[in-house]
Amino acid sequence: MPDAIPAAASAPVPQLAARAARTGSSPVRDILALTARPEVISFAGGLPAPELFDAPGIAAAFQHVLTEHPRRALQYSTTEGDPALRAAVAARTTARGLATAPDDLLVTTGSQQGLSLLSTALLEPGDVVLVEDPCYLAALQIFSFAGARVVPVPTDDEGLDPAALDEIAARERPKLLYIVPTFQNPTGRTLSAERRAAVAAVAARRGLWIAEDDPYGELRFEGEPVPWVTSFPGAEDRTALLSSFSKVVAPGLRLGWLRAPAALRRACVIAKQAADLHTSTVDQAAAARYLAVEDLDAHLVRVRDAYRERRNALVDGLAAALPEGSRWNRPAGGMFVWATLPEGYDATALLPEVVRHDVAYVPGAPFFAGPPDAAAARLSFVTHSPAEITEGLGRLAEALRSARREG
Known part of the structure; x- marks a missing residue:
């Protein structure tokens, strides 16, 4: 015994x-x-x-997809996202001045997840990430979880200082720059077109990725929109653009998207498969329906x-x-x-x-x-x-x- x-x-x-x-x-x-x-x-x-x-428009969209397409809306889906939703986002992004195809996009569970996927795909422990100082809090959390060394870049009343960025990038050899250039969280500041062009040039010269977070860009009260950083020379092949429906439709949907160069996007798709397989099928279908029949503008x-x-x-x-x-x-x-x-x-x-x-x-x-x-x-x-x-x-x-x- x-x-x-x-x-x-x-x-x-x-x-x-x-x-x-x-x-x-x-x-x-x-x-x-x-x-x-x-x-x-x-x-x-x-x-x-x-x-x-x-709420009535969103409710009607859910009612439609659950009545007309329940088997599809309640089933597993592809990691990349609902084709109709990606097509709608691509059309809106193109209309705002950045030519985008549906296959350029990955649907995420809020833009917060998009930043987490980028962190997973890009960062090794000890890698240097540059951030605006002050910076969006949740981004600091994400980079901490990745084991990155976060280095602040000085800002002034006009936002990120490109000259300081260049100096710090030369010294620290960072892998990633994270910015919220339009109506930044927490400061509300917007980076001018001249500074955006300078940021793109620094990224190209110093060899770093840019994560451009734009959850607030469609909430402009006055003045003319400023082109995304990714549209400036030098940034096109090294920028991941993040955005969200949280501020323009409803945060409870937890729907965002990521636009990135092909190799980085594929790495983020694999990271998302490991994280949650795909974003909620029914929420994506309802959002696609909402964009198709309601006037979001x-x-x-x-x-x-x-x-x-x-x-x-x-x-x-x-x-x-x-x-x-x-x-x-x-x-x-x-x-x-x-x-x-x-x-x-x-x-x-x-x-x-x-x-x-x-x-x-x-x-x-x-x-x-x-x-x-x-x-x-x-x-x-x-x-x-x-x-x-x-x-x-x-x-x-x-x-x-x-x-x-x-x-």
């Missing part, structure tokens, strides 16, 4: 992977959980206005008009809400305003007092890959009505005055 195994012999379970230990939770997600109470007016999240979703006019009014309410009210000496920008589109409090203020330390007044923002510090600006904050203007924004700014002013008195 075999000996009994002693009850006390169990060993501890293995530790988590180093990547899980070194990558923290998103501060934005943590703040959203903290401010989920309905009485809070939150400038923290980049949440599209839910009352502007075309007319819908976007309504969204842009509403967001412009909300941008104005926020920007025009900041002078009364923030301490004297504060600075902020007036973005020509997108979802975010970048504000900087006077010297001596710490936006992270002030946040608990602000939340006690039932209002919230996101401190700017976590967005920096380099030394943070403690006085910076990101404010989103799209989720609330102009009247709610005005009320929220009043609460913010009182919170900052209260914190100053107590300090």
Whole structure:
């Protein structure tokens, strides 16, 4: 008879992977959980206005595909994505000035997944990734999970500094540059055509890939669109363009797309097969139907008009809400305003007092890959009505005055 195994012999379970230990939770997600109470007016999240979703049109699209094509809509699909959806995205992209064929595209589960697939396909542990400073938070998470060494590139009020990019690229020998050149998250800044051309030239000269993330490009309130970086000489064969339906239709669909040179796109297809086989078949079919029968451009006019009014309410009210000496920008589109409090203020330390007044923002510090600006904050203007924004700014002013008195 075999000996009994002693009850006390169990060993501890293995530790988590180093990547899980070194990558923290998103501060934005943590703040959203903290401010989920309905009485809070939150400038923290980049949440599209839910009352502007075309719920009837989306519902009709789902009803059609589930009634007319249920077997196809509920079945497994190809990794590359629904052919009708890719054709619709290719047509819209071409109409916006970038010739694109359906086979140039990979449908992703939000553009967030597209960036993860690029990271999987391109990055080895220790590879250098250049990012704007400040940078989109989730991109920093993705690069951390990949084991990349993230190096910040300085920015100014006009966005990424191409001269600094060239100098850093020569020194660091990076594999990838990640940029959000239009209505950037978190700053709302837009890179000029001249700077985009310079970025493309640096990438070609220094031999690096570009990940161009464009979730906000169709949310322009004023001014003329600027061509994508990938359209400039030197960038065509080394740029992966990412975009999403989250900001223009609805984020709950979790639908995005990736346009990339053939070899990189094939590598991303294989990475996606390993990740989730393919993006939801029924969601893709419904989105394709929606684009075929609804007027997305007319819908976007309504969204842009509403967001412009909300941008104005926020920007025009900041002078009364923030301490004297504060600075902020007036973005020509997108979802975010970048504000900087006077010297001596710490936006992270002030946040608990602000939340006690039932209002919230996101401190700017976590967005920096380099030394943070403690006085910076990101404010989103799209989720609330102009009247709610005005009320929220009043609460913010009182919170900052209260914190100053107590300090």
